[in-house]
Structure formats: structure tokens, C-alpha cells
Amino acid sequence: MATADKVLVYDRIKGVKQIPLEEFYTSGHRTCQGCESATVMRQFIKAAGPRTVVAGSTGCMYVANTSYMTTPWIVPWMHTQLGAGGSSAVGMAAGLRALMRKNRIPQEKINVISFCGDLGGGDMGLSGISGALQTDYDLLIIMYDNESAANTDIQATGLTTWGAQTTFSPVGKVERIMHRRWKKNVAAMLAVGHPNCRYVATACATYPPVDFLNKVRKALSIGGPTFIHTYDPCPKGWDFHPRYSHELGELGVRSGLLPLYEIIDGQVVYTYDARKTGKGRIPVREYLTKQGRFAHLTEEDIAYIQRMVDEMWDEWEVPGVAPFRGTLKVSA
Amino acid sequence: MIKRVEINYRGIFQKNLAKKIGGDIVMIAARMGQVGFSNGRYSDAPERNGIPCKYFAFVSPDLSEEELEAECGAKLDIDEANISVVLDDTMVKGVEPWAWHGVRPINEKVVPYGHMLIVSRRRPEELVRFMARKPYPYYLALLEGDASFAGLWVYRDDLTHERVLGAIAALDPQLLSIEAVKGYLWDKTHEEHRVEAAQKAFESVRHNIHEVTPLQGIDWPYEIPKLPKWHEFSEGVVVKAVPREFHLGPKGQSRNQLFKRGTTKSQRPVVRFDLCTKCTLCWLECPDQCFDPTPDGYYDIDYEYCVGCGKCAEVCPVQECIVMVDELAFEDNRSPWEHWKRDPEGYVRWAEEKKGKHRVLPNVVTGTGERVVEVEPVPVGGKPKPAARAGA
Numbered sequence: 001m002a003t004a005d006k007v008l009v010y011d012r013i014k015g016v017k018q019i020p021l022e023e024f025y026t027s028g029h030r031t032c033q034g035c036e037s038a039t040v041m042r043q044f045i046k047a048a049g050p051r052t053v054v055a056g057s058t059g060c061m062y063v064a065n066t067s068y069m070t071t072p073w074i075v076p077w078m079h080t081q082l083g084a085g086g087s088s089a090v091g092m093a094a095g096l097r098a099l100m101r102k103n104r105i106p107q108e109k110i111n112v113i114s115f116c117g118d119l120g121g122g123d124m125g126l127s128g129i130s131g132a133l134q135t136d137y138d139l140l141i142i143m144y145d146n147e148s149a150a151n152t153d154i155q156a157t158g159l160t161t162w163g164a165q166t167t168f169s170p171v172g173k174v175e176r177i178m179h180r181r182w183k184k185n186v187a188a189m190l191a192v193g194h195p196n197c198r199y200v201a202t203a204c205a206t207y208p209p210v211d212f213l214n215k216v217r218k219a220l221s222i223g224g225p226t227f228i229h230t231y232d233p234c235p236k237g238w239d240f241h242p243r244y245s246h247e248l249g250e251l252g253v254r255s256g257l258l259p260l261y262e263i264i265d266g267q268v269v270y271t272y273d274a275r276k277t278g279k280g281r282i283p284v285r286e287y288l289t290k291q292g293r294f295a296h297l298t299e300e301d302i303a304y305i306q307r308m309v310d311e312m313w314d315e316w317e318v319p320g321v322a323p324f325r326g327t328l329k330v331s332a
Numbered sequence: 333m334i335k336r337v338e339i340n341y342r343g344i345f346q347k348n349l350a351k352k353i354g355g356d357i358v359m360i361a362a363r364m365g366q367v368g369f370s371n372g373r374y375s376d377a378p379e380r381n382g383i384p385c386k387y388f389a390f391v392s393p394d395l396s397e398e399e400l401e402a403e404c405g406a407k408l409d410i411d412e413a414n415i416s417v418v419l420d421d422t423m424v425k426g427v428e429p430w431a432w433h434g435v436r437p438i439n440e441k442v443v444p445y446g447h448m449l450i451v452s453r454r455r456p457e458e459l460v461r462f463m464a465r466k467p468y469p470y471y472l473a474l475l476e477g478d479a480s481f482a483g484l485w486v487y488r489d490d491l492t493h494e495r496v497l498g499a500i501a502a503l504d505p506q507l508l509s510i511e512a513v514k515g516y517l518w519d520k521t522h523e524e525h526r527v528e529a530a531q532k533a534f535e536s537v538r539h540n541i542h543e544v545t546p547l548q549g550i551d552w553p554y555e556i557p558k559l560p561k562w563h564e565f566s567e568g569v570v571v572k573a574v575p576r577e578f579h580l581g582p583k584g585q586s587r588n589q590l591f592k593r594g595t596t597k598s599q600r601p602v603v604r605f606d607l608c609t610k611c612t613l614c615w616l617e618c619p620d621q622c623f624d625p626t627p628d629g630y631y632d633i634d635y636e637y638c639v640g641c642g643k644c645a646e647v648c649p650v651q652e653c654i655v656m657v658d659e660l661a662f663e664d665n666r667s668p669w670e671h672w673k674r675d676p677e678g679y680v681r682w683a684e685e686k687k688g689k690h691r692v693l694p695n696v697v698t699g700t701g702e703r704v705v706e707v708e709p710v711p712v713g714g715k716p717k718p719a720a721r722a723g724a
């Protein structure tokens with residue numbers, strides 16, 4: 001029995017003036033100047049509101065938010081093991097259900113949100129998330145993606161953009177590019193593989209404005225397990241001045257490198273249409289050249305990334321989501 | 333005898349610089365027949381952009397390497413510094429790397445007649461007025477220059493490293509002689525301009541050393557937070573959440589009282605409320621939740637928590653409405669909105685005086701330069717004009 005009968009009803013936030021003013025993740029944390037992952041924390045809990053319990057896997061958003069015996073969280077928050085984003089969500093949801101069944105706590109809708117980094121969720125914790133997305137619990141898993149294992153000083157993960165310099169992929173004299181993996185397509189992979197999961201989305205906390213807040217609300221009100229992948233410009237690891245972290249997110253989305261979409265009951269809805277070049281899709285160069293981690297890329301490298309992005313939007317069966325092309329021919 | 337040098341720097345932005353200075357102090361001291369070693373303060377990791385951090389160098393003319401290591405290794409912080417280098421002068425307002433350090437005075441560790449060496453363009457009294465009063469005299473030495481900032485992957489080769497080494501030789505020739513500094517730089521690079529930079533810094537700093545007496549400085553109202561012992565934690569290591577509290581107006585939002593991390597900033601945003609169109613963007617985009625919505629629809633700033641990222645200034649759509657200004661221009665953290673409400677014209681005059689006529693817009697990739705533009709202040713009652721994004 002899911003608690004779905006007591007789903008919280010949220011209003012759609014129609015503009016910035018309707019965003020709730022109160023904070024539930026507040027000032028006094030040790031994140032970098034201009035950290036967009038901190039903005040993800042702040043916004044998801046603003047959208048969800050105070051009747052929420054949160055778990056967070058090891059990573060920047062754990063370490064920087066627990067400065068020895070102090071915390072910026074106002075809602076109950078728990079640290080969980082790196083890779084345990086999915087299982088901690090299931091554990092919390094199951095615990096709440098059991099407590100309510102035994103009448104130890106009042107019957108009430110309490111949101112369960114578990115967040116994890118791109119390493120903790122997209123690489124290490126993938127199986128746990130897959131397990132969680134096959135349960136009947138109401139829970140939301142947010143993978144905040146700063147494109148590296150940032151907390152341990154910026155190592156490449158399965159979600160780091162091709163060509164980026166990281167501690168694992170330093171620029172060499174012989175090998176210029178040490179990171180040659182294309183970004184893992186986590187959100188779409190989870191949507192395709194988990195038919196019971198009714199809501200999967202990608203988002204960028206500050207662009208377009210209000211979008212991420214509404215995606216969190218949709219995920220929480222649709223019922224069952226849900227998943228959101230956020231792209232978070234990281235001034236430290238991407239090497240740009242903290243002043244421009246909004247700019248970088250916006251450029252990443254507008255260049256088409258970071259596709260924004262929702263998959264609601266199997267229907268793909270694009271948040272930002274990057275199919276048209278020009279006003280819709282700006283050249284990736286405008287995004288790449290504004291980050292020190294790409295300073296070593298040559299013209300050919302940039303052209304290669306541009307080709308890959310163009311292909312993603314122009315040739316994929318479901319642009320930005322699924323790269324397959326299928327033919328159903330029975331061989332004679 | 334052991335000489336201890338600490339290098340105070342801004343996390344990530346000056347990490348490579350501080351490490352290079354610390355390492356080279358040891359290498360140069362070794363050329364002079366001394367032993368030494370250098371290391372970063374373990375507790376600073378993981379470093380975050382802007383957070384005050386430390387690097388150490390220990391040198392001894394008479395101890396063996398093992399003895400020196402036994403004396404100075406594996407310590408969280410040092411108890412005293414013969415020379416305390418400060419690579420960004422805004423750190424004189426205090427440093428708080430973690431909640432459990434408290435906001436500490438920058439000159440906490442300097443010994444009687446020891447040296448503070450600060451990279452700055454300010455006059456001594458402009459710095460000492462923010463620093464804690466010490467019960468004994470010490471010296472303040474100034475190396476003229478700007479804080480050298482760069483990104484994580486980049487060492488910014490602007491000669492700050494060579495200049496600091498030359499300056500240290502001016503303060504304590506037994507620790508590093510200028511000949512040894514120059515010999516080392518020459519042997520390592522064969523580049524005359526590096527040797528010259530060290531020599532010039534040596535000469536200029538020798539004439540820029542000022543005694544600070546026990547009468548100078550301010551009472552430092554700080555207490556180092558008391559750390560609970562492991563057995564004092566509640567079961568499951570439970571930490572108290574910030575109490576839920578919100579009302580409109582200054583400090584209306586509850587915040588983590590135990591970690592006011594404002595010492596991260598070297599600049600702060602100054603707001604012209606009279607130009608504000610109440611668009612919400614500064615409030616919405618601040619990663620540190622520093623803006624307090626006011627009853628009349630504006631957004632006040634709690635400077636105790638502002639880390640000076642500059643994001644609010646970048647996203648504000650109104651020209652000249654939010655501008656980042658050097659942190660040393662400010663004495664206190666009082667509410668700018670209350671100031672404006674009390675005295676609208678006086679506030680604008682004050683704000684424009686702080687802002688000055690030049691706007692420094694950093695390039696997007698850290699440490700690769702900046703654009704300086706001259707502006708005319710918008711008068712009171714001036715029409716809000718749309719701003720161009722510096723990063724666009």
C-alpha cells in the first residue's frame with residue numbers, strides 16, 4: 001500500500017514572484033563561492049516544503065554542509081554512504097510507512113528525497129537507484145551533477161564532459177586529452193529501464209528560472225519513485241569565476257550540450273528546444289571557452305564536440321534522450 | 333631552533349601559489365645548510381573557493397630532519413609563527429575556515445617581534461584597524477601588490493611567488509638570505525626577470541616594515557567554539573537543525589548561527605535600492621541565501637553570511653544596481669536596507685562613495701584578467717537602465 005492517497009497537492013509556480021520566500025536550507029554552509037549544487041539544495045527543499053525528510057550521499061553536499069556539529073538544514077537531514085542514494089530513499093520511505101501503519105506517527109504525507117552526486121548516483125549508486133525506481137514507495141532521487149567527484153578535488157566520473165581536465169585526466173604533453181568518455185546518459189537510461197517510474201527529468205537550477213522548482217513539485221505529486229538529474233556549474237572544478245555560475249548553466253543548456261526534458265509516463269517533453277541552431281542552439285564553443293578545464297582543447301576538439309551535439313539533436317530517434325534507430329525486419 | 337612560517341591564502345584561488353612559496357622556502361633554506369619541510373593544513377581539505385586556508389614551512393639550522401619532523405609534523409595548526417604571510421589583504425578582517433575554528437584574528441599566531449607580511453596596496457593603519465590588539469609588539473611588513481588569484485588547474489605566473497620569497501629575505505636573512513633566494517631562482521629558471529623581481533621586493537619591503545605596538549588594533553570579540561567530545565554527541569551523531577523561523581525584514585530568516593562564513597569574501601555587493609525593480613533575481617540566485625525579503629518588496633543583505641561570489645551583481649538586470657566593492661572599505665555588517673530606509677539620500681551618497689568610479693569585471697576563466705570600466709554614478713531619482721551581463 002503506497003501512501004499515494006495522501007499525495008501533497010502543489011500549485012505550479014507561475015513566475016519568480018510566486019516562489020515561496022522561506023528557506024529550509026539556509027545560510028552558513030562551507031560550499032565554494034558561487035556553488036550551483038548549493039542552489040539545487042536550496043531550491044528542491046523550497047519547492048518541497050517543510051514536511052520533508054532528506055538523505056544525502058557523501059560528496060560536496062554532505063561535507064560542505066556539515067561543518068562539525070553545525071548544519072544549514074532546517075528540515076531533518078541524514079548523511080548516507082556514497083552510493084546509497086537509492087537504498088537510503090527506500091529505507092526512509094519504508095520506515096515512514098511502517099511507523100504510520102503501527103500508528104507510531106500520524107498518517108500524513110511526508111516527502112522523501114534523497115540526493116547524490118554524479119559519482120555517487122550515476123556511477124557507484126546506479127544499482128541502488130534502479131532498485132528504488134522499481135518499488136512502490138513515493139520517493140524522489142535527485143542526482144546533482146557537477147561533472148566530477150568534486151569533494152575529493154575533482155576526479156573524472158562517468159558524467160564528466162568529454163575532454164575535460166580533471167585530477168584523473170591531467171593535460172599531458174604527449175596525450176592532450178585524457179578523458180575520452182562521452183557523458184553517461186543517466187536520466188534517460190533510468191526512464192527507459194524502469195516502466196513503473198512515472199517521472200524522470202533533467203534540470204538546471206537557475207535556467208530557465210522556476211523550472212527546477214516545478215519539476216520537483218511534479219515529481220513529488222505524481223506518486224511512486226521519481227528521479228531528477230540536475231546540471232550544476234562548479235566554479236572550482238570547471239575553473240571559472242564564481243560570479244558567472246548562472247551564465248555557465250545557461251550556456252550549457254542553450255548550446256544543447258545539456259538537454260533539458262521531462263519524461264512523464266513515457267512521454268518526452270522538452271524544456272528547452274535546442275533543435276534549431278542559431279537562437280535555439282548556440283555553438284558549444286561559447287560554453288567551452290569559458291571554463292579553464294577546457295583550456296587545452298584545440299579547434300578540432302571543439303569541432304568534434306560540436307559534431308556530437310549536432311548529431312544528438314538532429315539524428316537521434318528521440319533528440320537528447322535516446323540515440324537508437326530501429327528497423328524491425330524479420331530475416332527470411 | 334625552529335622558524336615557523338605560515339602562509340594564509342584564499343582556498344583554491346591561491347592554493348598553487350601558497351604551495352609553491354612554502355616548498356621553495358624549504359629548498360632555499362636547504363641551500364643555506366638548514367633543514368626544513370612544508371605542508372598544508374590538513375583540515376583545510378576539501379578546499380572551497382575563497383575559504384581562508386594555510387600552508388606551513390618549518391626551517392631549522394641545528395635540528396636533524398627527524399627532530400624537526402617530530403616537533404612540527406602531524407599538527408592541525410601551529411601555535412606560533414615567526415612570519416605570517418597573508419596573500420590577500422582582506423583576510424585581515426578575520427579568518428574562519430570551518431565552523432569549529434571560529435572567526436580568528438589574522439595575527440593570532442605571530443610571536444613577539446615576529447612579522448606579518450601582507451600583500452597589499454593599503455597603508456599600514458588601514459590594515460591594523462581591522463586586526464586584533466596583541467599584548468606585545470610585532471612588525472607589519474607590506475609587499476605592494478594585488479592578491480594573485482587563479483583557478484584550480486592554473487598557476488598564475490605573475491611573479492608574486494618570487495616577490496614573496498624576496499620579501500621574506502628582507503624580514504629574516506637568517507631564514508632566507510637574498511643571495512640564496514636569487515641563486516635558487518636563477519638555477520631553477522635561468523630567467524633574469526624572476527631574480528630581479530625578488531631583489532626589488534627585497535629592497536622595497538625593507539623600507540616598508542612598521543612596528544605595531546600593543547596599543548594598536550582592536551579588541552577581538554571572538555571565542556573559539558567549544559568542541560563537544562566524542563562522548564558528548566547524542567546517539568547516532570545527531571546535530572541540531574537550524575530552528576524554523578521566517579518573517580519579512582532584516583535577519584528574518586533563521587540561519588546557521590554557528591558558522592557565519594562571511595570571512596570567505598574579498599568583495600561585497602553594494603545595492604542601490606532606489607534603482608531596484610524588485611525582480612527577485614539576486615535573492616533567487618544567491619547560493620548562500622543571504623538576501624532577506626523586506627516588507628516593502630526589496631531584498632536586504634546579511635553580510636555576515638555573504639561570501640562575495642558576485643553572482644547577485646552579475647544577474648541583477650539593472651545597471652549599477654548591485655556592484656561588488658573591496659571588503660576593506662567596510663567597517664561593519666549592518667543592514668544596508670535599514671540604512672537606506674533611515675536616510676535614503678545619505679545611503680546613496682555613501683554607496684556611491686564606496687563604489688568609486690571604476691568597475692572591475694573579472695574574465696570568466698579565473699585569473700585570466702579583468703576589464704576595468706569607468707562609470708558615471710546614477711543620480712538619485714535616475715532611471716533604472718538595463719545592465720549588460722559581464723560574462724555574456
Ligand SMILES: Cc1ncc(C[n+]2csc(CCOP(=O)(O)OP(=O)(O)O)c2C)c(N)n1
Pocket residue numbers: 058059060061082116117118119120121146148149150151152157
Ligand atoms: C565508498 C567510498 N568510496 C570513496 C569515498 C571518498 N569520497 C568521498 S566524496 C567522493 C566524491 C563523490 O563524488 P560525487 O558523488 O560526484 O559528489 P561531489 O563530491 O561531486 O559532490 C569520494 C570519492 C567514500 N566516502 N566512500
Ligand code: SF4
Pocket residue numbers: 030031032034035036037038060064146150151233234235236237380381
Ligand atoms: S567543488 Fe563544486 S560542487 Fe563542490 S562545493 Fe565547490 S562549487 Fe560546489
Ligand code: SF4
Pocket residue numbers: 034600601617618619620621622623633637638639640641642643644645
Ligand atoms: S555576493 Fe551576492 S550572491 Fe554571492 S554570497 Fe554575497 S549576496 Fe550572495
Ligand code: SF4
Pocket residue numbers: 603607608609610611612613614615631647648649650653654
Ligand atoms: S537583482 Fe537587482 S533589480 Fe532585481 S531585486 Fe535584486 S537588486 Fe533589485
Ligand SMILES: [Mg+2]
Pocket residue numbers: 059117118119144145146147148149150
Ligand atoms: Mg560530483
